[in-house]
Amino acid sequence: MYNKFMDKSFFSIFKVFFKIGALLLGGGYVILPLLTSELAQKKGWLTSDELCEYYAISTSLPGIVAANVAIFTGRKLLGTKGAIAAIVGVTLPAFVAIILLASVLTEIVHFKSVNYIFWGVGIGVITLLFLAVKEMWHSCITDKWTSAIYIVCLLLALSGKFSPAIIVIFSILVGLITQFIKSRRIKND
Amino acid sequence: MINIYLLLFIQFFKIGVFSFGGGYATLPFLYEIAEKFHWYSISQLTDMLAVASLTPGPVGVNMATYAGFTTSGIVGALSATFAVMLPSFIIVSIVFKILHRFKSNLYIQRVVKALKPAGCALLSAVGIKLVFTANLHLIGTLILIVFLISGFIKKRDPIFYLGVSAIIGLIIGNLHWIGV
Incomplete structure (x- = not known):
């Protein structure tokens, strides 16, 4: 039978956080639902209350929120080793994706249409920024x-x-x- | 001259220590770096922000990796990414040990309450500066206003704005309404 509460080894923690990192699209905001589904529901390693608490504290600490939450949960699961597994896991997909994209980007910016797209996307980015300010505004x-x-x-x-x-x-x-x-x-x- | 890797490390370590508020909180610092060190331009920063919204991972990590990579290759990328994470690692490890005292401390509560509007203000300032530096032209400004109004009325997925604005950019550019 598949054991839901499988052992929390360095590698198993790394694997879970790698998966979360790969699914973390559009910024770190979505990390809480991902953590709840992976760590609380699927693995049963932590309760969703604990995760909510770590998330809340992480937003009040400096640094990248998703990274802070990963370190918190990793540390809770397996001490310093767990924290390292979690942070490397959650960072690696982002790291690899950017290295690949950055190499491609320098090639494709020579096309005129690519520049037009980036001009347009700049407007989208500024929109997202102001909408983020609006979201923050309510809680701040x-x-x-x-x-x-x-x-x-x-x-x-x-x-x-x-x-x-x-x-x-x-x-x-x-x-x-x-x-x-x-x-x-x-x-x- | 200071070694470029060390300089990258110091700048991104600083971001790890001082950025509060998650998501785009690293942006004011990245903007400052663009102005001071020219490792990337302001327009590259907005390009990258769009790319970061479409790739996996936290935007702050994406930006650190990108800035490091464009300035000094894979070692630079590692240096900047490691640096932006290191303060988190140290701070969270300390807070983890004193979790209950941390939560109930009045001074910490008050500081957190003060940091939130400060983070919000820093991000607002970047937004305002970008509007003036992004070479939007009249048409771009109008599109921005329409987007903002629509966003204030109804919450949408970030991909929506990026997708629609990409298509608009492609059309307007090819009609030669703007000189990009």
């Missing part, structure tokens, strides 16, 4: 405080004088200072 800008941070950061970014890293550090400081003031106020009351 919830009150006056977050609106103020948004406006200040936008102005800083548009001025062209500050690197994104500086703006990120700025917002971390704003968060820390706000919480510090708040904690002290509560203590004093």
Whole structure:
């Protein structure tokens, strides 16, 4: 009989994440349903609650969300070895696909029609970007405080004088200072 | 002169440390790299973003691999991809050990709450800059507006916008309405 709860070896974890990486089309957003179907439903290695928790934390950590979730789950399954298996697995399909495509791209850009297509696709990409902003907007800008941070950061970014890293550090400081003031106020009351 | 592999490593390591918000969060940093180092042009960046949306894997990984590969071949691709992942590996490993303290810490909650609008603002800024640098012409701007309105009304698959815009580009280009 096929054992659903097969052993969690380095290679079996790698295989699952390689599959997820290959199916991860259109960005990392779809990783949660993929993880749930592969790891919770098919393998039974983790519960979907655990996966949801890892996903939620991953979105609040720096770096690529899909990579963060992969490291979390890999680590939970088989420690550091599992984390390495997961991250290599989820990255490899993307890596190979891009190397192959990049080699082809440099050849085909000499065709006029290819340039026209890329001109058109540029519009599609900018559309997707603004739609992503709209999606983020709903979960990010919830009150006056977050609106103020948004406006200040936008102005800083548009001025062209500050690197994104500086703006990120700025917002971390704003968060820390706000919480510090708040904690002290509560203590004093 | 600093070794190109090392420079790639440093720049993409920085992305791994500072990009918040997933998906396109790496974009503001990739834009900065295009301006500063000219490893790829802004228009190559949007081309690549389209390609990344159609290929497997997270966009951030795709971009790291692509930038590394175009600047210095397969070793560059490995260097940049490894660099963008390394901070995740370190940070997640630490957070994994202190998961419960991490979730309940008020300072962390507040910082995360501040980082989200910052990430959103950075992405908005890139979008605005792209509109002005992408050589859209009048017709392209009009198409963008139509796309945005349609996207705000109804959520569609990213492939829809890329597919339709590719066809539009092909038609308009061949009619010689734009000089690309």
